[in-house]
Amino acid sequence: MKIIPFNIGLRTIKTAIAVSVSIILSNLLNLEFPYFVAMTAIISMDRTARLSISMGRNRVIGTFLGALIGILFATIDRGNPFLAGLGILIIILISNQLKLPGSITVGSFVFVAIMVHISDDITPFFYGLHRTLDSLFGALIAFVINLSVMPGYSVKRLDEKLNKFYPELIQTLNHVDTVSFDQFKMIYKTYNDYLEEALLYKDDVISKSCHAILNSHLVELLKYELPLKKLEIFLTSSDPNLKLILRNQIIQTL
Known part of the structure; x- marks a missing residue:
């Protein structure tokens, strides 16, 4: 069983x-x-x-x-x-x-x-x-x-999850030619979920250390917003010239 x-x-x-x-x-x-x-x-x-x-x-x-x-x-x-x-x-x-x-x-x-x-x-x-x-x-x-009750627990748990997520996100953006659209959708959904969660906790926590952790992650997350949007266009476009431009732009932002 x-x-x-x-x-x-x-x-x-x-x-x-x-x-x-x-x-x-x-x-x-x-x-x-x-x-x-x-x-x-x-x-x-x-x-x-x-x-x-x-x-x-x-x-x-x-x-x-x-x-x-x-x-x-x-x-x-x-x-x-x-x-x-x-x-x-x-x-x-x-x-x-x-x-x-x-x-x-x-x-x-x-x-x-x-x-x-x-x-x-x-x-x-x-x-x-x-x-x-x-x-x-x-x-x-x-x-x-x-x-x-454990006011900083949720922030610390989010911190751990994001520290594991960033390498996966960077790897995806570094290998745009081998990423499938389904893989992108999964990464993009996870990204949006974490961004929403960080914004949700930001106005709720009292601890200064928790605020510092959240602000740091929000800056890091927002840095990847434009590259992810470009990756979506890259994966759905059939124009080779546009794809080449987007590939270079995505890699340069990392």
């Missing part, structure tokens, strides 16, 4: 920690629905603190929107199936208009809970308010965990 490698990423570890912290703090604060705080922390957790803010924002806005429309419609006629459908329609339209599709699911969940799920002894206004505060709390936990 083939054994599948067991790999646990940093985001997985951070998510597990965020859930534990969410439940512990919710119990200490006697919150009624710890799962809502934990669920927000799970959804909000991403590769960087900046992305966690974005995910958390979607969650909080969706909760607020669902609560607001749910309170309004529950005041008119709680449990009305036609109003329930209309409310979901409004939530989807507003979320799409605000370009926040990530808010739709949680907004709909809160809306339906207010309209048909919560018991009569629970006031829709207080339920909606508490769920919004729970979402804020969960998003804050995810943000803090993302910043505090």
Whole structure:
């Protein structure tokens, strides 16, 4: 039987920690629905603190929107199936208009809970308010965990991957006549992925040493942007004179 490698990423570890912290703090604060705080922390957790803010924002806005429309419609006629459908329609339209599709699911969940799920002894206004505060709390936990748990790990891992990638990239550019278009596409995709990752981490890290590492790699990566574009033209062109010019230009930049 083939054994599948067991790999646990940093985001997985951070998510597990965020859930534990969410439940512990919710119990200490006697919150009624710890799962809502934990669920927000799970959804909000991403590769960087900046992305966690974005995910958390979607969650909080969706909760607020669902609560607001749910309170309004529950005041008119709680449990009305036609109003329930209309409310979901409004939530989807507003979320799409605000370009926040990530808010739709949680907004709909809160809306339906207010309209048909919560018991009569629970006031829709207080339920909606508490769920919004729970979402804020969960998003804050995810943000803090993302910043505090091994903050330089992702940058160091990217540094190791790029140091292995550069020789492969240089070899490709040095042997333009033997590189296939499929090989180029694979190299170019890897290049763009690493460039995107470096830019993503640049505005997120606090450590000066991590900033220095990222800035150094960004300068190095951007140096290869034009040669790679020229290589793409070289591989797709049928003009021998143009190919000769491009070959010389690519080699001269290395």
